[in-house]
Amino acid sequence: MRDFIQSLPKTETHLHLEGALPYELLTGWDPEQWPPDPKFRSRSYRYPSFPEFERILLDHALPWFTSAERYHEAAKAIFTKQVAQNVRYVETSFHLAVPALIKVPGPEIISAIRSAAPDQLEVRVFAGMLRSDFAGALRPTIDQLHTWEALSGVDLHGYEQLPTHPDTAAVWKRAQAEGKILKCHAGEFDGPQRVREAMVDLGVRRVQHGVRAVEDPAVVKLAADLGVTFDLCPISNVGLQVVPAMKDHPIRRLLKAGVRCTVSTDDPLCFANTLIEEYESLAGELTFSRAELAGIARNGWEVADLPAAARTRMLEEIDRLVATTP
Numbered sequence: 652m653r654d655f656i657q658s659l660p661k662t663e664t665h666l667h668l669e670g671a672l673p674y675e676l677l678t679g680w681d682p683e684q685w686p687p688d689p690k691f692r693s694r695s696y697r698y699p700s701f702p703e704f705e706r707i708l709l710d711h712a713l714p715w716f717t718s719a720e721r722y723h724e725a726a727k728a729i730f731t732k733q734v735a736q737n738v739r740y741v742e743t744s745f746h747l748a749v750p751a752l753i754k755v756p757g758p759e760i761i762s763a764i765r766s767a768a769p770d771q772l773e774v775r776v777f778a779g780m781l782r783s784d785f786a787g788a789l790r791p792t793i794d795q796l797h798t799w800e801a802l803s804g805v806d807l808h809g810y811e812q813l814p815t816h817p818d819t820a821a822v823w824k825r826a827q828a829e830g831k832i833l834k835c836h837a838g839e840f841d842g843p844q845r846v847r848e849a850m851v852d853l854g855v856r857r858v859q860h861g862v863r864a865v866e867d868p869a870v871v872k873l874a875a876d877l878g879v880t881f882d883l884c885p886i887s888n889v890g891l892q893v894v895p896a897m898k899d900h901p902i903r904r905l906l907k908a909g910v911r912c913t914v915s916t917d918d919p920l921c922f923a924n925t926l927i928e929e930y931e932s933l934a935g936e937l938t939f940s941r942a943e944l945a946g947i948a949r950n951g952w953e954v955a956d957l958p959a960a961a962r963t964r965m966l967e968e969i970d971r972l973v974a975t976t977p
Contacts (some may be wrong), residue, residue, distance in 0.1 A: 662742075667918050668726065777806045820854070836863040906943075
C-alpha cells in the first residue's frame, strides 16, 4: 500500500506555509532553543484548544520568518519534501500579518515562495487572514489583494468562532472578479452554519476542513449540490480534537454524500505529519481501498488551478496506475 500511495501523483491543497516550517530548520539553527522531538510533535499529542495550538505554532514560526529570504529557504525545504512524496501540485497560504510584522511587502513574499519551487512542482500561493483583520491595520492591504498579480487566491483562517466581518463578502467578490480562488476555513471549531456561511455568503467553493458539516445533512447536501470541495486534514483534525480519533473521521460519509474531498497536512510543524502518512491513515484506520485513495488523489487534480490538458494528463496517469495495480 505504501508503494501505491507513493506512486500516486498527488496534490496538496491545504497547507499553511508558516505552519509547514520544517522543524529540522529550527533545530539546525539553534539546537539548544529547538531540541529534537518536542512533546507537541508526538502523534499522540492532543492540543487542548485552538488558542494553545496557535500559540505553539507562532512561538516556533515567528522567530524564523523574519525576511523574504527566510520564506524562500523554508519554502525550498518544504517543496523538496513534497517532491520526494510525489506531490506535483501545491496550494500554500502565507499569513498576511507576518509580512506586515516584518515590514516586507506581500508580493515580495509571494515571489520568494514561488522562486523556491522546483521544476517538478506546480505552486500556487494564497494570502491567508484572520476574520478580525478586516477591522484592523491590515485592512488597506486586504483591499489591495485583488491587484496582486502573482497571488492565486485568498483564504479566511484562524479562530473560527470570531464573527465574519460584514465586508468580507465584498472583498471576496472583488478577488473572484480578478480570477482569484476563494477559500475559507469553516466547520472545524464551529458548526455547520459556518460552512453554510462560507458557501452562501462568501461564494466559496473551496472549504478548508468542513468536517463539522456532517452535523447538518442539509449543509452536506448543499455542498454536494454546489460542487464544493472540502480540503480535509485528518491528522490535524485528530490532533486538535475536532474528531475523537481517526476511526471517527467523517471523510467517507462526506464522500458518499457526494462532497468532493481532498487530503492535506495543514500544519506539519505542529503535527509532524506527511501527506504519505495522511493517505496511510485513511488506508490503515479507515480501510480505504486503493481505488478510494486514487479517488482522493483525483479530487485534488480536478480542482487544481491548471490548464485542462495538464489536468487530464494527471487523471489519466492515476487511471493507468489503478488499472495496473493488483
